[in-house]
Amino acid sequence: xxxxxxxxxxxxxxxGARKIVLVGNPNTGKSVFFNYFxxxxxxxxxxxxxxxxxxxxxxxxxxxxxxxxxxxxxSFNDEERIARDIILSADMAINIVDAVHLxxxxxxxxxxxxxxxxxxVALNMVDEAQRQGLRIDVDLLSDLLGVPVVPTVAVxxxxxxxxxDRLATAKRGRMTQGLDPLINRLINRVGNQGEALLVxxxxxxxxxxxxxEPENQREDIYLKRRAQxxxxxxxxxxxxxxxxxxxxxxxxxxxxxxxxxxxxALALYAMYLVIGVFIAGTVVGITEETIMLGQYEPAVRGxxxxxxxxxxxxxxxxxxxxxxxxxxVTYILGLLMPLVIGFYLFLSLFxxxxxxxxxxxxxxxxxxxxxxxxxxxxxxxLGFGCVTMATITTRLLASDRERKIAVLLLGLNIPCxxxxxxxxxxxxxxxxxYVALYAIIIFxxxxxxxxxxxxxxPGKPTDLLIDLPPLRLPRLDNVLKKxxxxxxxxxxxxxxxxxxxxxxxxxxxxTGILEFLQNLLAPLTVGWLKLPKEASTAFIMGIVRRDxxxxxxxxxxMAPIQIVAALITITLFVPCIASILILFKERSxxxxxxxxxxxxxxxxxxxxxxxxxxxxxxxxxxxxxxxxVILTFLGxxxxxxxxxxxxxxxxxxxxxxxx
Amino acid sequence: xxxxxxxxxxxLKIMSIPDMQIRAQAIRFGIAEGExxxxxxxVPAGPIVIRKNNQLLALGRGLARQITVQCVE
Numbered sequence: 029x030x031x032x033x034x035x036x037x038x039x040x041x042x043x044g045a046r047k048i049v050l051v052g053n054p055n056t057g058k059s060v061f062f063n064y065f066x067x068x069x070x071x072x073x074x075x076x077x078x079x080x081x082x083x084x085x086x087x088x089x090x091x092x093x094x095x096x097x098x099x100x101x102x103s104f105n106d107e108e109r110i111a112r113d114i115i116l117s118a119d120m121a122i123n124i125v126d127a128v129h130l131x132x133x134x135x136x137x138x139x140x141x142x143x144x145x146x147x148x149v150a151l152n153m154v155d156e157a158q159r160q161g162l163r164i165d166v167d168l169l170s171d172l173l174g175v176p177v178v179p180t181v182a183v184x185x186x187x188x189x190x191x192x193d194r195l196a197t198a199k200r201g202r203m204t205q206g207l208d209p210l211i212n213r214l215i216n217r218v219g220n221q222g223e224a225l226l227v228x229x230x231x232x233x234x235x236x237x238x239x240x241e242p243e244n245q246r247e248d249i250y251l252k253r254r255a256q257x258x259x260x261x262x263x264x265x266x267x268x269x270x271x272x273x274x275x276x277x278x279x280x281x282x283x284x285x286x287x288x289x290x291x292x293a294l295a296l297y298a299m300y301l302v303i304g305v306f307i308a309g310t311v312v313g314i315t316e317e318t319i320m321l322g323q324y325e326p327a328v329r330g331x332x333x334x335x336x337x338x339x340x341x342x343x344x345x346x347x348x349x350x351x352x353x354x355x356x357v358t359y360i361l362g363l364l365m366p367l368v369i370g371f372y373l374f375l376s377l378f379x380x381x382x383x384x385x386x387x388x389x390x391x392x393x394x395x396x397x398x399x400x401x402x403x404x405x406x407x408x409x410l411g412f413g414c415v416t417m418a419t420i421t422t423r424l425l426a427s428d429r430e431r432k433i434a435v436l437l438l439g440l441n442i443p444c445x446x447x448x449x450x451x452x453x454x455x456x457x458x459x460x461x462y463v464a465l466y467a468i469i470i471f472x473x474x475x476x477x478x479x480x481x482x483x484x485x486p487g488k489p490t491d492l493l494i495d496l497p498p499l500r501l502p503r504l505d506n507v508l509k510k511x512x513x514x515x516x517x518x519x520x521x522x523x524x525x526x527x528x529x530x531x532x533x534x535x536x537x538x539t540g541i542l543e544f545l546q547n548l549l550a551p552l553t554v555g556w557l558k559l560p561k562e563a564s565t566a567f568i569m570g571i572v573r574r575d576x577x578x579x580x581x582x583x584x585x586m587a588p589i590q591i592v593a594a595l596i597t598i599t600l601f602v603p604c605i606a607s608i609l610i611l612f613k614e615r616s617x618x619x620x621x622x623x624x625x626x627x628x629x630x631x632x633x634x635x636x637x638x639x640x641x642x643x644x645x646x647x648x649x650x651x652x653x654x655x656x657v658i659l660t661f662l663g664x665x666x667x668x669x670x671x672x673x674x675x676x677x678x679x680x681x682x683x684x685x686x687x
Numbered sequence: 688x689x690x691x692x693x694x695x696x697x698x699l700k701i702m703s704i705p706d707m708q709i710r711a712q713a714i715r716f717g718i719a720e721g722e723x724x725x726x727x728x729x730v731p732a733g734p735i736v737i738r739k740n741n742q743l744l745a746l747g748r749g750l751a752r753q754i755t756v757q758c759v760e
Binding site for chain 2: 100
């Protein structure tokens with residue numbers, strides 16, 4: 029079988045270098061080990077055929093390769109497939125085990141040992157295990173696994189030197205009992221213990237590489253392995269502190285709707301105070317207004333303006349209103365960066381504390397109605413930060429169906445933080461009933477679109493199956509490191525998109541396409557939406573940056589209902605140009621084009637219906653008009669949900685009859 | 688009885704998990720057919736949370752409906 033093991037699909041791995049692979053369950057602190065071993069110089073590359081990024085770096089003459097956090101290696105998802113291929117080609121594995129979570133983590137450890145790759149175990153977060161009253165006999169664990177075990181507290185750099193010194197002692201461990209004869213039967217045909225194991229465990233891809241049929245022994249092997257791990261845990265782990273601690277009590281409260289919803293509301297409110305008030309107001313005020321608009325832009329205009337006139341076509345593209353060196357840089361560094369950091373900070377806090385999977389469990393029911401499952405809450409929350417960032421995060425959803433739904437809802441329905449700031453300001457000025465009108469309509473449109481998609485798209489949402497790790501106080505240094513890494517990766521990925529977006533818009537401006545589009549929209553804006561003609565300019569500006577669009581509206585004099593209709597339209601209207609570009613990158617071209625086109629249609633349709641209904645219901649006569657508009661939309665939503673429900677029931681009945 | 692019908696606090700024996708993939712994933716978390724688990728929480732109309740030793744696992748309602756359990760009082 030001529031298949032190449034050398035490169036594992038990654039570039040820049042020198043011939044003959046030993047491949048040391050970091051393996052671990054999600055959230056075991058792998059990245060801290062990776063940074064420790066590789067230092068600053070790290071290659072991040074897309075793994076072939078996936079959107080996942082794999083980091084590798086040099087450690088002496090060896091190469092250290094990071095793998096995605098997984099609970100086992102098989103073909104359940106992209107992460108596992110990648111981890112599987114990297115581990116199978118490894119010369120040695122460093123397995124990071126969370127000392128607080130031995131029962132869960134050792135399954136992967138035992139599976140890696142069963143592949144025959146030499147292993148060294150880093151038993152991480154031992155300090156926390158100690159605090160929780162868990163005593164682990166490290167020597168016995170090492171004996172039972174048959175590989176060296178080094179206790180570590182990675183974030184405090186404890187045990188890392190010892191781990192480094194003992195790397196050479198990594199060895200093949202004790203296989204799962206009863207596995208030996210099975211492996212021996214295959215090893216001559218396959219030539220490699222790990223590949224033989226995965227063929228036995230029924231992995232179709234690995235079997236295919238050897239021209240074999242996948243075998244059907246996964247469950248039997250898994251059960252044996254699980255029994256062996258349970259036995260090891262029983263011998264090495266002593267719990268001195270039983271009973272309900274505060275954290276397990278809090279964990280339970282987070283899951284019960286009665287207490288869980290207030291806790292979630294509180295968490296989101298804290299998020300709003302930090303991101304919405306402090307970062308979006310105070311911090312961005314300094315970074316965008318004072319630094320970028322006040323200092324940076326005049327400086328760069330002055331510098332480049334010496335060589336190229338700002339009025340020329342090239343000048344417009346470089347340093348004009350939407351210029352590459354002006355708007356792009358200001359937008360990304362002055363506005364987006366602080367907000368993105370804020371959102372990733374909260375995401376990391378939620379993730380590291382173990383709260384995130386509990387939120388997913390709490391909201392699972394609501395999200396299955398719109399075709400997502402509890403995990404879908406992550407991109408939806410991030411969407412309120414930056415739709416581009418959230419669209420990238422949809423990669424973590426389990427199925428393509430869910431990614432499709434989430435991407436569309438993000439593009440259409442979720443106002444990003446930049447836009448929200450302007451919208452909130454305008455709504456605050458017109459007050460109570462109009463705020464309700466705006467919020468309810470946007471929410472109902474989300475429900476209707478999600479429900480319809482969930483009915484129309486073939487298949488059904490993936491069922492939630494999620495590990496709820498013990499709640500823990502997140503470590504600040506870990507959270508900060510994670511935030512920094514995620515923000516950096518996002519900005520690196522987004523920068524070219526924003527630059528390309530600005531370039532496209534400037535070309536539109538220079539060639540007059542922007543003006544053409546504005547005139548095209550004007551009749552629709554005036555006749556159907558009942559807005560001033562100038563509002564169409566604001567909508568077109570929304571293509572550039574969503575907050576530009578909203579800000580353009582605030583300069584117009586409009587009646588309250590006009591303001592609401594305009595804000596609803598601009599919220600539902602196409603996402604900013606960077607989001608559109610990421611849409612084209614993440615999804616197929618036809619799908620992205622469809623999403624883009626439908627956001628035009630939905631925005632003008634919904635905005636128009638609001639205006640038309642309001643005037644049909646008697647216009648200015650106090651709050652009656654607003655109430656009727658809300659009730660009509662509510663009625664339409666309920667009708668849609670019922671219709672979708674019936675359609676789905678017919679579909680399942682048909683499929684039952686059909687066999 | 689199926690897992691979506693259980694109440695909080697009940698001690699359960701997992702009788703069958705029909706989906707092969709789910710069964711394999713559950714074993715990784717230490718929850719196999721024949722194991723005893725505790726029902727830790729039931730989110731109304733939502734997921735069921737079960738516990739085995741220190742491992743907590745949330746299963747969506749649709750999934751719970753497919754899993755047969757026996758109540759052990």
